[in-house]
Amino acid sequence: MSVPVLLIAFNRPDLAEKTLMRMIEANPSKIYFAVDGARIDKPEELAKVKQVRNLTSLIPTSIPYEVRFSDTNHGCREGVSSAITWFFSKEESGIILEDDCFPDLSFFPFCEELLIKYKDDHQIGMISGDNFFRNKIHLKDSYFYSTYFHIWGWATWRRAWNGYQSTGIQHEELYSVLSKKFFFKRQILKWYNWINGSSSGKVDTWDHQWTFHNWKENRISIMPNVNLISNIGFRSDGTHTIDENSQLANLDLDSIPFPLVHPKKRKLKFLYHIFVEVNYYPNKIYQLVFNLILNYLEFKSSLLILINGNKGEKF
Structure with a gap:
């Protein structure tokens, strides 16, 4: 693999x-270890720490x-x-993993190909390895575009990181x-509190x-059509991930098939964003309705496969 990787640990x-x-x-081109x-x-x-x-x-x-x-x-x-800034002081692009973000092996060539493809595309801020839909929605394309930025295993470029403020x-x-x-005002206030709290030091993250930096620059991200990262750090010695029963803990890994199927149009997937909204702004009624939609789509895709071997529809 021609791409360097950064491992951040503690x-x-x-x-x-x-x-x-x-x-x-x-087998990356180089390993950076912070x-x-x-x-x-x-x-x-x-x-x-010595270990x-x-x-x-x-x-x-x-x-x-x-x-x-x-x-x-x-x-x-x-x-x-500061570890990421150090990494990009030495490399033009690369993959970033924290110690509890365990990747499927296909995550690396997935990032490598897209880092090259979108190198000079300034609308793309990063490539994520995360897909939190637990295989309930199927896409023909290998990835989709999102306005959210999930960082449990990701890749980006120096040109995107430049200007970041912690x-x-x-x-x-x-x-x-x-x-x-x-x-909606609830969205504005939620993100205002999160970003302001982190920037001011009230929350240590x-x-x-990074999300704000990308929004400020009017960027979007890339997310795979299957989950390529499992966060294995949900346990008592975690900093932010201590709930071992979280629905996002230890998600199953999948491999992404090659060659990649690139989207023909650059548009955001509405249903995916509704899912993210429901998880960012928990509401029992919203979650119930969305789970019903997911179950319907899962049934519909399974029926299509049964009837004619279709691997799934685009949503």
Whole structure:
């Protein structure tokens, strides 16, 4: 594979090892390995962080690698975002995985092909490996376009990351961007609170700011028609993913077939966005109605396959 990969890890050596070994299996052009420092008030982390860093011994001599091991702890917001900035100071494009985002092997050539295809297409902000529909909706195309940006295994370009701000997002600009993006006030307020909370440090994360950066630049993302990433980090030692019973925990992996079937038209899938809306803004009535729609579409697709071997309709 001609694409470099970045692995971002911290204090969970078992997860980091599993994801690193999958990276090695994909044989990237180079591995970048970023590990944050242990927290001062948690001295027991020192040994775990050292275990994670020692995983470099598993990287074969045939794959070059660089490390970024922090002496201090920067947290999720600065630790992750600064690692990505470091990565793109050295590479024009690449794949990014956090230690708990375990990919199907086909995720790597999927990203590689699309990184090349959309290299100079400034409307595309990133390529995601996530599909949260659990195979209930089937597409003939290998991927679809979305206005949302899921980062459990993803790829992008330096040209897209440039200008990203983890902090300092101004209230007026934030509200202006969101007001153009959403019609309903509940959507505007929800995203305003998320992005402002992350930017101000009330919430220790970096990804809401990445979504805002792409919206500000009027970009969309690419998502696969099957799920290529399983988040294996839903457990008690997680930072944000601690609910082991979450419907997004440990999702089944699927492989994407090659050659890829590229969409003929660049349009957003309305039904997919309704699904995302329901999950971003939970409401029991909305979820009930949407699940009924999903079940109907699943039945319809199964019936088509039974009758004439059709692999599914476009929705």
